[in-house]
Amino acid sequence: MEDQTIRVELTNSKKEKPDENHLEFGRVFTDHMFIMDYAEPIGWHDARIVPYQPLVIDPSSMIFHYGQSVFEGLKGYRTETGDIQLFRPEKNFQRLNHSNDRLVIPQIDEEFVLEGIKELVAIDRDWVPHTEGTSIYIRPFIISTEPYLGVSPSKHFKFIVIMSPVGSYYKEGINPVKIAVENQYVRAVKGGTGEAKTGGNYASSLKAQEIVEKEGYSQVLWLDGMERKYIEEVGAMNVFFKINGEVVTPQLNGSILAGVTRDSVIQLLKYWDVPVSERRVSMQELYEAHQNGTLEEAFGSGTAAVISPIGELRWNGEHLVINNGEIGELSQKLYDTITAIQYGKVEDPFDWIEKVNLKSKVNL
């Protein structure tokens, strides 16, 4: 990218902010958004922060037809001193470029885009809520906008960042969820797009999710697409099991998303000297561990919930209750530690925190 400046156009009609105690996830957006355009041969250009506004897009734009798109999700946290900080944001932009590669979308300049997001957060700082457990959800995404109906990589893209203030995931305390193991539908397969964060993976997951919800389960546990034996993810989270004192999580095999929370969990466990291994885990192994009483804890990991304990797994008519349906000790410790780091309540031994400079260059 040649031109490394960000043009800023401030809104002159600020929206009313929602009640911090009744924030829903992803329904209300802040006053501004970040955009930049891509066109061949110039590349990414015209980075700007502008009032939040609808996109005006030709109906033939590729995004509406061939789904060439990627996205990310991260959060900004308000500390007790009023600062705002991001959690490992560079990981999200590395992953975005990894997704870009798989989806034949041009690479972005990770550092520049992170600067843009920090500036956006600074401008919309008053949207970052203060109430316990709340945060600002940041959604960078790239869409293909060439007005052309041929199946081929787009020559035009838009990179956009929007932000939404969100409430605590666990307003009523952490309640372990019931999960159904999915035998019919698959989310991803080796050679497909599972390790990229692209719309198609989520579109594909809706059907299974809809079915198990009607049966009283909150998410599905995805198995591998080749043999339907090995565990991959839970809903849109990575998954961990504590078996006989050791924590195991499916290894990154090409069809699993490399979660930032997953990586943080692994690093923390190593720091605490808890045995942890990334390897294949079959449902059969899990079933046997449950039968012989060594399946001690199970949880999902992701930016939205941080740690989401699994209280019950349904598999082929069997109901495996884990840790009496209660959150495990290690799951709780991971949740407490990660959120404490995110909100700046404890030391950050891993250098995970990136502060936002609230003295933005623009006048508000």
Place this chain on the structure above:
Amino acid sequence: MEDQTIRVELTNSKKEKPDENHLEFGRVFTDHMFIMDYAEPIGWHDARIVPYQPLVIDPSSMIFHYGQSVFEGLKGYRTETGDIQLFRPEKNFQRLNHSNDRLVIPQIDEEFVLEGIKELVAIDRDWVPHTEGTSIYIRPFIISTEPYLGVSPSKHFKFIVIMSPVGSYYKEGINPVKIAVENQYVRAVKGGTGEAKTGGNYASSLKAQEIVEKEGYSQVLWLDGMERKYIEEVGAMNVFFKINGEVVTPQLNGSILAGVTRDSVIQLLKYWDVPVSERRVSMQELYEAHQNGTLEEAFGSGTAAVISPIGELRWNGEHLVINNGEIGELSQKLYDTITAIQYGKVEDPFDWIEKVNLKSKVNL
């Protein structure tokens, strides 16, 4: 759908039409488009034909993030008498609803939508080119438009139809193409979305396509995602092989799109008493047939090209040349017959043709 009327708002600035002899695929669009909206709990409503125009969509709309979308592709053909006719359009709307089911998108009223498309074609009749081999490409699609960042089925959709005049696929005669068998990437897998026409399948296919194009191949031959042994499709077409007098095509196994052209080819072959079977076909079988000289013809089938003969297959470093790289006799006969039916040059023994009533109800 309660209200079965279609509101019509005609453009007052008609666009200039492109030169019929230099039509590109999918770059120029007609003067009007068909739209209807879906919202819970009203359902589909406000069907209308309006001037072709950009969509104004919130950046948080689900289509930009989670890819919940489906589409179709069919053509209108100009006959020698100046009529315009569609080819088996009801199959496209059946398939659209099948795709809708997989993608958790509400069903459309197939007959009503077909009426809407016929009315759109009638209004934009002057856009349907007359030159040999040209046609109007019709693109119905549905996008999820709820402004919400949660991964769940959208509560708002738009069904839209746009149209583009397209040139002959074979301006320089039918030249068989070189195809590379894809061993690394997969397009779809059992339990995934392969049998639905949804954006994610196409986004996922771009990477493999990009690689083989650089190596001088025009498309990839997709293998199954589970064993990487069985043939599924070629590029965005179904695929057929003539082996020792019998025509074989991969059976619809859940990860293959049920092509309208595929079905038409099968019906024609049966009508001609040519042995045809839908079954699993492995690359190994094909390789052996080639080695012993019984692989007689190979071709893709799809709306865009009708029949696309395969002249060479690259597989694990081997180059299988088929029928000396020339179009086979049966491939040619299928192409000639299907296109003759589409353009109304021969009888239509299967009742495949649906005429458009050019006396549209509106004044132009």
